[in-house]
Amino acid sequence: MKRRLATLVLLAAAAAVLLAMQRHSPRYDELTGPIPVSGRMGEPVRTRLFDARVERVAFARQVVYRRFGSPVMRSTSGLWAIVTVELAARAKSVAVGQAAWEGPTGLLYQQTDRLDFSPGQPPHALDPGLPRQGRFVFEIRPDQAGGATLRLSERFSPRLDSEARIALDTLPRNPDGSLAIADTLDLSAASGGRP
Amino acid sequence: MRPAFGKVKTRLLAGIGSILAACSAAVYGLYVKVSPPPPLARYEAGSPIEAGQWQVVPRRAWVSRDKVYGVSPGPGQQMLVVEVDLGNRTRASSSDYADVLRPHAVPGLAPGAPTVAQTRDPRLSPLLHPGLAERVAYIWVMADSAAPPATLTADVVAKTYKPRDNLYGVPGWYNPAVVGRLALPLGASFAPGGADAARAP
Numbered sequence: 453m454k455r456r457l458a459t460l461v462l463l464a465a466a467a468a469v470l471l472a473m474q475r476h477s478p479r480y481d482e483l484t485g486p487i488p489v490s491g492r493m494g495e496p497v498r499t500r501l502f503d504a505r506v507e508r509v510a511f512a513r514q515v516v517y518r519r520f521g522s523p524v525m526r527s528t529s530g531l532w533a534i535v536t537v538e539l540a541a542r543a544k545s546v547a548v549g550q551a552a553w554e555g556p557t558g559l560l561y562q563q564t565d566r567l568d569f570s571p572g573q574p575p576h577a578l579d580p581g582l583p584r585q586g587r588f589v590f591e592i593r594p595d596q597a598g599g600a601t602l603r604l605s606e607r608f609s610p611r612l613d614s615e616a617r618i619a620l621d622t623l624p625r626n627p628d629g630s631l632a633i634a635d636t637l638d639l640s641a642a643s644g645g646r647p
Numbered sequence: 648m649r650p651a652f653g654k655v656k657t658r659l660l661a662g663i664g665s666i667l668a669a670c671s672a673a674v675y676g677l678y679v680k681v682s683p684p685p686p687l688a689r690y691e692a693g694s695p696i697e698a699g700q701w702q703v704v705p706r707r708a709w710v711s712r713d714k715v716y717g718v719s720p721g722p723g724q725q726m727l728v729v730e731v732d733l734g735n736r737t738r739a740s741s742s743d744y745a746d747v748l749r750p751h752a753v754p755g756l757a758p759g760a761p762t763v764a765q766t767r768d769p770r771l772s773p774l775l776h777p778g779l780a781e782r783v784a785y786i787w788v789m790a791d792s793a794a795p796p797a798t799l800t801a802d803v804v805a806k807t808y809k810p811r812d813n814l815y816g817v818p819g820w821y822n823p824a825v826v827g828r829l830a831l832p833l834g835a836s837f838a839p840g841g842a843d844a845a846r847a848p
Contacts, residue, residue, distance in 0.1 A: 479816025526768060530779045552740075559777040562740035566770060593778040 486605065486615035493622045499614035502548055502578055503540045504604050506618050507585070510534045511597060512637035515589070517570040526566055533590045534637060535602055535620070539576055540583035549575030550610075551588040552603040554617075555596030560603075564591045570639050589639070597631055598623065688827035690803065696827060698747055699805035700820050702734035702780065709834040710795045716784050717769035718762050720791075727753060727787040729799070729831065730766065734780035737820075742774050746823055748785050750801040755793025761785040795833050803827040 491497035496505045512532045516525050526532075539548055551574065553561040567573060567589060576586035588602070604616040624632035690696050696703040708729040712720060720726045729748060735741055745760045765773040766782045775781055789795070806820035 479811060481811075481815045481817040528779070529781065530776070558738060560739040561776050562774055565774045566765075566768060568770075591776055591779060593776075596778075 484611050486610045486613065488617045489614045490617045490619070492619045497616045497618055498542075499605070499616050500542075501544075501546045501606055501614075502542060503583075504548075504616050504618065505538045506602060506620065507536045507538055509620055509623055510536075510634065510637060511624065511631060512634040514635070515567070515637050515639050517567065517639040519569045524570075528591050531592050531594045531597060531633065532564075532637065533592050533597065534639075535588045535590070537586050537588065537602075537604070538583055539578050539586045541578035541580045543580060545577070545579045546606055547575035547577045548586065548604060548606055550603075550605045550608045551590075553590040553592055553596070554601040554603055555592065556599035557596070559593070559596055561590045561592050561596070564589050566591070567639070572639070587639075687825065690827050690829045692831055696803055696829070697736070697805075698803050698826055699807065700735065700737045700741060701744055701747055701805075702732075702736055703747060703803065704732040704734075704780075705829055705831055706730040706732065706782070707834060708799045708831040710789070712791075715786060716764035716766055717771070718764055718786050720788065723791045724757075725789050725791050725793075727756065727789050727795070727799070729785040729801070730782060731785065732780050732782050733775055735775045735777045738777060740774050740776045742772050743820070744775070744783075745772075746804050748801045748829070749804055749825075750787065750799060752800060753787075753789065753793075753796065755790030757788040757790070759788075761787045797833060799829075799831045799833045801829045801831075803829055 489497055489499050493506045493509075496503045510533075512534065514525055514527045515532050515534075516523060518524070533553060535551070535553075551563050555561070563574065572587045574586065574588060576584070578584065588604075592600075600620045602616070602618045602620055604618065605613070626632050688696075690705065692705050692707060694705070696705070708727070710725055711728055712725045714720075715726060715728050718726065727750065729750075731748070733744055733747075745763060748761070750756060762771060762785075763773075764771050764784050764786060766784055773781065773783065775783075802825045804823045805826045807822050807824070808818070809821050810818050812819055812821070
């Protein structure tokens with residue numbers, strides 16, 4: 453009787469262990485996913501291919517720029533978020549083309565695709581020893597502005613390659629502590645790096 | 648005597664059991680075949696529809712021979728335009744909405760995926776971001792000679808969320824299925840973007 457009970461207990465334990473292993477074994481996607489490199493605003497974050505240092509974040513209700521000499525205005529139902537980053541290639545030339553704004557609740561905003569032919573659009577081509585400024589523009593929901601993280605990589609969904617995850621912790625504030633949001637931001641004037 | 652009887656009893660029981668199992672499968676199959684599918688939800692202009700990844704609010708539909716939101720009909724063509732508000736209900740930016748509306752019983756409709764244009768600034772296949780609803784126009788090409796019906800009916804198609812797929816273990820949206828039917832009066836013509844009383848939420 454006792455022996456039989458022990459066998460049963462052993463069986464149940466084995467089943468539990470197997471179930472736990474089945475549920476928690478990492479999937480292919482996790483095993484080959486991006487390798488995060490974390491950092492904060494203002495400090496350089498070193499990934500395998502490039503270094504990135506987020507200089508500033510700006511918010512605006514609409515953005516304007518010049519396309520082929522004529523002005524273009526882009527409104528949004530949310531908020532424009534403009535992140536300026538200093539980028540530097542490490543050992544070889546690289547183009548940094550993928551950025552996403554990850555909100556505090558995990559919502560993932562890809563870069564906007566609404567700024568055709570605006571100056572300073574990614575991908576930002578980098579060469580070793582020649583650091584330059586790059587700008588990434590997102591359209592976000594206003595409640596996703598605080599506590600966000602910038603994800604930067606060479607291409608979409610990097611596999612077995614590093615991805616910079618930079619906490620955007622120094623946001624522009626009004627004197628009363630609320631978020632500073634410009635009514636209009638001119639991307640042509642604010643384009644950093646190249647003319 | 649007893650062992651033989653036991654054998655017979657066992658065989659009898661096994662036979663009855665397997666017959667029952669086979670019958671249950673047949674009865675279930677018959678039930679699925681015979682029982683009518685649940686009635687499709689009906690939607691009209693202004694009714695919010697939860698279609699998997701997308702929150703869809705149909706606004707209006709019309710047939711156009713002129714350029715609409717940057718899309719022009721080719722020679723011998725007219726365009727069926729359906730304006731909807733699309734809200735992304737998922738976690739990440741996406742443009743996987745081409746299959747959400749499937750018009751049917753429209754004479755002369757060319758098969759194939761529609762062109763989807765954002766109305767805020769005419770942009771094709773815009774990326775739509777979580778929680779930021781945008782008005783878009785679905786545009787199908789029709790033969791110029793076809794007479795459009797008075798009312799457009801279209802199936803609303805939704806995909807189902809799967810926390811991980813079987814191959815890569817990534818979350819995703821699969822298995823498109825019709826979740827409702829939309830009926831919109833087909834106006835003769837609208838000025839794109841103008842005279843838009845339904846814009847207010």
